[in-house]
Amino acid sequence: METPNRLALTTFLLACCVRSLSAQEATPTPSDAVRWFAESIRTTGAPTGDPKGQWVIRFVVHSEQFDRATVSAVLDGLEQLAVTDSNERVRVAAVTWLASIGESSLENAQGFGVVPRLRALYRRTVIRSVRTAVVGKLGMQADSREAALMLESVASDTTQAMSNEEWPLAYHAVEALLLLGDDGRTTLRRLSQAKAIANPVARARLEQLSRSNFMVKQSGLPSTQ
Amino acid sequence: MLSRTASTLTNNDLIIDVTVNVLEGINCGTVQRAAVVSCSLVPTVQNVVAWRFDGFTPAGPVAVVDSTAATNWTGPAVVRGLVSAEVVINGMALTLSDSLVVSNRPWSWDSTSWTFAQGAGQNCGGGKFVLPNTANVPLGRNTRTVSCETGSIDPSLFTNVTAGFDAAEVPNGPNQGLWYVLDTHYRMDRGSWMNPEVTSAGTPDTLTAGPDRSACRGRLGLGPQDPVVVNFFTYNEICRSFSLAPLHAAIWAHEGFGTGTSNGHEIRRRIAASLQANDPRRAVEGLVAADTTTLRQIVANTVFIVDSSISSFSTDHSFVYNNYLVGGTCGSAWVFHTSNSRYLKVQLFQSNGLCI
Numbered sequence: 244m245e246t247p248n249r250l251a252l253t254t255f256l257l258a259c260c261v262r263s264l265s266a267q268e269a270t271p272t273p274s275d276a277v278r279w280f281a282e283s284i285r286t287t288g289a290p291t292g293d294p295k296g297q298w299v300i301r302f303v304v305h306s307e308q309f310d311r312a313t314v315s316a317v318l319d320g321l322e323q324l325a326v327t328d329s330n331e332r333v334r335v336a337a338v339t340w341l342a343s344i345g346e347s348s349l350e351n352a353q354g355f356g357v358v359p360r361l362r363a364l365y366r367r368t369v370i371r372s373v374r375t376a377v378v379g380k381l382g383m384q385a386d387s388r389e390a391a392l393m394l395e396s397v398a399s400d401t402t403q404a405m406s407n408e409e410w411p412l413a414y415h416a417v418e419a420l421l422l423l424g425d426d427g428r429t430t431l432r433r434l435s436q437a438k439a440i441a442n443p444v445a446r447a448r449l450e451q452l453s454r455s456n457f458m459v460k461q462s463g464l465p466s467t468q
Numbered sequence: 469m470l471s472r473t474a475s476t477l478t479n480n481d482l483i484i485d486v487t488v489n490v491l492e493g494i495n496c497g498t499v500q501r502a503a504v505v506s507c508s509l510v511p512t513v514q515n516v517v518a519w520r521f522d523g524f525t526p527a528g529p530v531a532v533v534d535s536t537a538a539t540n541w542t543g544p545a546v547v548r549g550l551v552s553a554e555v556v557i558n559g560m561a562l563t564l565s566d567s568l569v570v571s572n573r574p575w576s577w578d579s580t581s582w583t584f585a586q587g588a589g590q591n592c593g594g595g596k597f598v599l600p601n602t603a604n605v606p607l608g609r610n611t612r613t614v615s616c617e618t619g620s621i622d623p624s625l626f627t628n629v630t631a632g633f634d635a636a637e638v639p640n641g642p643n644q645g646l647w648y649v650l651d652t653h654y655r656m657d658r659g660s661w662m663n664p665e666v667t668s669a670g671t672p673d674t675l676t677a678g679p680d681r682s683a684c685r686g687r688l689g690l691g692p693q694d695p696v697v698v699n700f701f702t703y704n705e706i707c708r709s710f711s712l713a714p715l716h717a718a719i720w721a722h723e724g725f726g727t728g729t730s731n732g733h734e735i736r737r738r739i740a741a742s743l744q745a746n747d748p749r750r751a752v753e754g755l756v757a758a759d760t761t762t763l764r765q766i767v768a769n770t771v772f773i774v775d776s777s778i779s780s781f782s783t784d785h786s787f788v789y790n791n792y793l794v795g796g797t798c799g800s801a802w803v804f805h806t807s808n809s810r811y812l813k814v815q816l817f818q819s820n821g822l823c824i
Binding site: 288289290291294297300301304305331332335336339340343346347371372375376379380382383406408409410414415418419422443444445446447448449450451 | 591733
């Protein structure tokens with residue numbers, strides 16, 4: 244009697260753990276993942292606050308482990324969330340994780356069309372926090388050429404000329420261009436030469452930067468060289 | 469620790485219960501994150517084949533396997549999960565398990581992590597204060613003390629996403645190989661800046677309009693043929709005997725702590741930063757990943773979201789206004805109007821229609 248029951252115990256424990264793991268391994272639908280992501284932020288303040296909310300992070304960080312259509316559907320969901328959710332933190336988090344997949348590699352950035360997604364997102368909303376997050380994240384994109392083009396259009400947007408923001412979007416765009424290496428500096432030079440920035444605050448910053456040939460120190464202050 | 473009670477078990481289970489009570493199982497207990505945990509087996513275990521940990525990180529499940537024969541598995545614990553041991557007792561192979569529970573470190577930031585100094589802000593681009601477009605010339609700014617970068621949290625996420633935290637790899641034990649946040653250095657060091665064009669250092673211009681020259685000549689001690697060269701400050705203070713002290717105080721208040729109704733940028737920033745959800749130390753405390761690149765990405769995005777929330781709250785001019793009020797209406801100043809080529813006394817509004 245004893246031996247079979249000891250074996251039964253072993254089997255029980257193994258079965259328990261394997262089953263439990265399998266259940267958590269079941270990949271949710273993209274819509275569920277995005278919904279849980281939003282719910283986690285609403286209830287805990289962060290997508291990492293709830294295990295189910297973390298699925299979006301997993302899709303983004305380990306996109307190679309999932310089929311492309313599934314990851315694209317998750318990104319579609321984040322794009323939608325960023326413009327429709329009533330919670331500002333959810334919207335910004337959606338932009339953040341959508342953009343993040345384009346930061347790690349040029350292949351991902353182009354394969355998932357991250358900059359075009361961010362461009363579409365920017366145009367679909369006038370919500371300030373979403374637009375600011377989009378612009379900030381454009382400065383971190385691996386596809387620096389496409390990102391610089393998008394930032395150039397934000398910086399030179401004449402509808403932003405009269406913005407009363409403490410930090411106008413055009414200013415954010417100039418700062419983001421500084422992060423894009425040669426592509427960013429080339430764009431900043433072009434904006435400067437064409438006097439293409441309408442917003443006075445951003446234009447003043449551009450003029451300040453032009454005096455250092457758009458080279459900045461680690462601190463972000465213009466280089467003296 | 470495995471435990472079963474006889475009262476709720478079937479006959480078959482009773483035999484299992486006897487076995488379990490003999491084995492005792494594993495005991496890991498609860499530890500604070502980064503503290504050393506020692507998961508131990510009872511001495512009756514004759515042979516340990518392997519240890520295994522299964523847990524979850526934000527980027528997915530992780531498993532740690534160690535084929536050590538030791539009767540305990542020791543090392544810093546950073547993430548909760550299930551610890552299992554493959555053991556042999558009396559020739560029988562068994563798997564024993566226990567939960568490893570990890571509690572959060574009591575991390576938070578508070579006002580000691582924030583500094584603000586009036587006049588210590590950066591000049592991030594200003595411009596001459598003239599009409600029209602007055603609303604687009606910044607009279608003041610609330611900036612980082614070290615740079616003109618946007619955002620609130622220092623060090624800036626934009627120039628160096630990893631500067632705000634130290635990552636460490638767990639060297640041994642159930643969480644061996646996992647990366648976690650060892651410490652953080654998040655702060656907010658801010659300063660306010662006033663556009664020099666509204667101070668005595670403003671760029672002087674030669675006045676051409678008769679009324680302007682008349683207002684200044686006598687007070688400046690100039691003869692009838694002398695050119696009248698003034699700036700915004702001297703025109704107001706000397707030519708018109710109009711004190712700019714209230715305007716200057718208002719600019720400092722607007723960028724700083726307001727006038728008692730949470731109507732300054734810095735007080736708004738601190739209100740936002742005081743919220744638990746906007747505490748970057750708390751937000752990243754429990755973040756763990758299987759590699760340093762993933763940890764960096766998750767921490768950076770987590771802090772980006774927090775930073776966005778603080779910055780959005782603090783820069784909104786719908787709440788930062790009414791710092792320059794005189795008699796219940798927006799305060800005024802003499803401002804040069806480029807279309808009329810002369811100074812006009814105007815009330816000062818933000819372009820959203822609110823007082824500054």
